[in-house]
Amino acid sequence: MTRPGQRLIVAQGGEGGLGNASIGRDVHLSKGNRQEEVARLSSREPGTESFLILELKSIADVGLVGLPNAGKSTLLSALSRARLEIADYAFTTIRPNIGSLTYEDYLSVKVADIPGLIKGAHENRGLGHAFLRHIERTKVLSYVLDLATTLNGRKGIPPWEQLRDLVVELEHYQEGMTRRPSLIVTNKIDEEGANAIHEELKRRVQGVPIFPVCAMLQEGVPDLRVGLRDLMDAASDPQGVDLSKITV
Ligand SMILES: Nc1nc2c(ncn2[C@@H]2O[C@H](COP(=O)(O)OP(=O)(O)OP(=O)(O)O)[C@@H](O)[C@H]2O)c(=O)[nH]1
Numbered sequence: 001m002t003r004p005g006q007r008l009i010v011a012q013g014g015e016g017g018l019g020n021a022s023i024g025r026d027v028h029l030s031k032g033n034r035q036e037e038v039a040r041l042s043s044r045e046p047g048t049e050s051f052l053i054l055e056l057k058s059i060a061d062v063g064l065v066g067l068p069n070a071g072k073s074t075l076l077s078a079l080s081r082a083r084l085e086i087a088d089y090a091f092t093t094i095r096p097n098i099g100s101l102t103y104e105d106y107l108s109v110k111v112a113d114i115p116g117l118i119k120g121a122h123e124n125r126g127l128g129h130a131f132l133r134h135i136e137r138t139k140v141l142s143y144v145l146d147l148a149t150t151l152n153g154r155k156g157i158p159p160w161e162q163l164r165d166l167v168v169e170l171e172h173y174q175e176g177m178t179r180r181p182s183l184i185v186t187n188k189i190d191e192e193g194a195n196a197i198h199e200e201l202k203r204r205v206q207g208v209p210i211f212p213v214c215a216m217l218q219e220g221v222p223d224l225r226v227g228l229r230d231l232m233d234a235a236s237d238p239q240g241v242d243l244s245k246i247t248v
């Protein structure tokens with residue numbers, strides 16, 4: 001069900017059968033005749049039964065995907081008025097958050113922040129990839145990459161590998177999912193050395209727009225808002241991320 005007020009019959013009521021109440025009190029029948037009359041009035045088709053498992057799929061326009069700690073929740077807070085839990089450890093977000101981004105012409109775009117994905121999520125590593133159902137129907141994907149994972153001697157996953165891992169996981173979840181209009185957000189551009197990593201990412205990844213931001217200080221966020229809007233409106237010729245266009 002995808003629209004408010006939508007109706008769906010999940011179990012059909014029975015046909016006929018008027019019940020005892022339909023036999024007037026003033027009708028005097030012998031016991032035998034009464035039973036016959038009750039049977040006659042009650043007999044028709046029984047209703048159907050069904051057992052339902054309902055699964056909620058959030059409906060958002062933009063889905064933020066990224067490794068844990070990339071800054072997805074910080075970015076959603078910067079884009080919208082959502083106030084979210086943000087912390088310096090993996091898997092801070094354990095359920096999806098939705099925030100609204102409103103443009104000057106009052107277009108409101110819903111952005112979903114889901115728990116971080118890691119390589120092997122489709123084999124249930126990390127929190128698994130069940131959360132991807134919440135971004136299954138988004139129009140636009142925004143990959144949030146962390147520029148700081150290898151700075152200051154850290155031994156994290158460089159952003160181009162983060163991107164490749166995310167694309168692989170999304171494709172495992174649903175083939176063709178990464179073909180929808182996409183952009184890349186390179187976060188933590190404020191960190192020393194992040195600019196060079198951002199430049200390297202631009203050399204290694206072709207075909208989708210890349211927006212450097214510092215989600216924490218909301219820098220680069222206005223340009224990102226415009227970029228998201230362009231993809232929503234399909235202003236240019238939007239593309240998804242193509243694995244063959246990532247050099248790792
Ligand atoms: N230097 C810097 N740190 C940032 C920036 N944005 C977020 N952070 C920090 O990165 C850490 C993770 O931020 P979150 O927004 O919780 O990251 P997340 O991607 O939602 O993480 P999960 O919910 O675990 O998947 C926090 O300590 C943030 O303060 C940024 O622009 N610059």
Ligand SMILES: [Mg+2]
Binds near residue numbers: 074092
């Ligand atoms: Mg989070």
